Amino acid sequence: MDERYSRQILFSGIGEQGQHRLLAARVLIVGCVALGSAHAEALARAGVGHLRIVDRDFVEPSNLQRQTMFTESDAAKRLPKAVAAANHLREINSEIEVEPHILDVNHSTIERLLETCDLVIDGTDNFATRYLINDACVKHNKAWIYGAAVGSYGVTMTIRPHQSACLRCIFEEAPPAASAPTCDTSGVIMPIINIVSAVQVSETLKLITGQHEALHKSLMQFDVWRNEWRRIGTGAPREDCPTCGLGLYETLSSAAEGAAVLCGRDAVQISPSQPTRINFSTLAERLRRLGEVKFNEYLLRFKTGNFELTVFQDARSIIRGTDEIAIARSLYAKYIGT
Numbered sequence: 001m002d003e004r005y006s007r008q009i010l011f012s013g014i015g016e017q018g019q020h021r022l023l024a025a026r027v028l029i030v031g032c033v034a035l036g037s038a039h040a041e042a043l044a045r046a047g048v049g050h051l052r053i054v055d056r057d058f059v060e061p062s063n064l065q066r067q068t069m070f071t072e073s074d075a076a077k078r079l080p081k082a083v084a085a086a087n088h089l090r091e092i093n094s095e096i097e098v099e100p101h102i103l104d105v106n107h108s109t110i111e112r113l114l115e116t117c118d119l120v121i122d123g124t125d126n127f128a129t130r131y132l133i134n135d136a137c138v139k140h141n142k143a144w145i146y147g148a149a150v151g152s153y154g155v156t157m158t159i160r161p162h163q164s165a166c167l168r169c170i171f172e173e174a175p176p177a178a179s180a181p182t183c184d185t186s187g188v189i190m191p192i193i194n195i196v197s198a199v200q201v202s203e204t205l206k207l208i209t210g211q212h213e214a215l216h217k218s219l220m221q222f223d224v225w226r227n228e229w230r231r232i233g234t235g236a237p238r239e240d241c242p243t244c245g246l247g248l249y250e251t252l253s254s255a256a257e258g259a260a261v262l263c264g265r266d267a268v269q270i271s272p273s274q275p276t277r278i279n280f281s282t283l284a285e286r287l288r289r290l291g292e293v294k295f296n297e298y299l300l301r302f303k304t305g306n307f308e309l310t311v312f313q314d315a316r317s318i319i320r321g322t323d324e325i326a327i328a329r330s331l332y333a334k335y336i337g338t
Ligand SMILES: [Zn+2]
Pocket: 165, 166, 167, 168, 169, 170, 237, 238, 241, 242, 243, 244, 245
């Protein structure tokens, strides 16, 4: 241990005792897209003893520009991201345990995934999953580290249930469906991934080693293209917060499911978590570069590869070309955005 982790042990914030804590820690990484794969590599190298990695997608060539964990061979084999990541992590550090799960994180899976882990690091690409993580972590009193990046902008915040504000204390609702850009519609550059992941991983190390006074206790925002950096204190939990104040864990109930396989039609219907009204011309503008788009006043149709997404004005969508909810949710998160 001394040789491999010697430089980290020399660092006064970690030391010998901190390294033992890292080796004994169990971290859940939700999502293994750009941020998730950056977290996984950093935590494996730091010697976090057990990494549970959950992702529902496969490696594609368009991932390689920023998802540093994956190789051309992973994309050619269309390996599940969780499995490809686990393979590489075992080569980076054979002394830790890596547990891949090819799974959709939803109300029926999140609590089981969380159960034996000490904390959660957000590596996902959509708000629906983040509110789910927030509810589950507050309910089970586990810390989690929110992080997101799109374009050249990124944001992160660390949540310690009942000690600091939770995600819903700060953002009561997720942005309405189709209102926010996604990496698949507006692009993303790798440097912002590295910055957000670096802050999230540092916070993870502080939490595991018990150095709560070193946490940044804020909503940190960065734009590496506009050269803007902002830090807003997040303060204490709000008493009227539905999640950490009132204990209503809405996203954990089956009523929040919002997805259904349409029998015999090779299609899945996804419903948005909150009512909204989509502006079709704005959405069409974003999708036009990525595939064929047509719309009228009632619906928008978008074809990409073997899939066809039909989006209604209330953001409900029918995704043809699959009968798997995980694939449909992934396409919805990428192209419509939640
Ligand atoms: Zn709260």
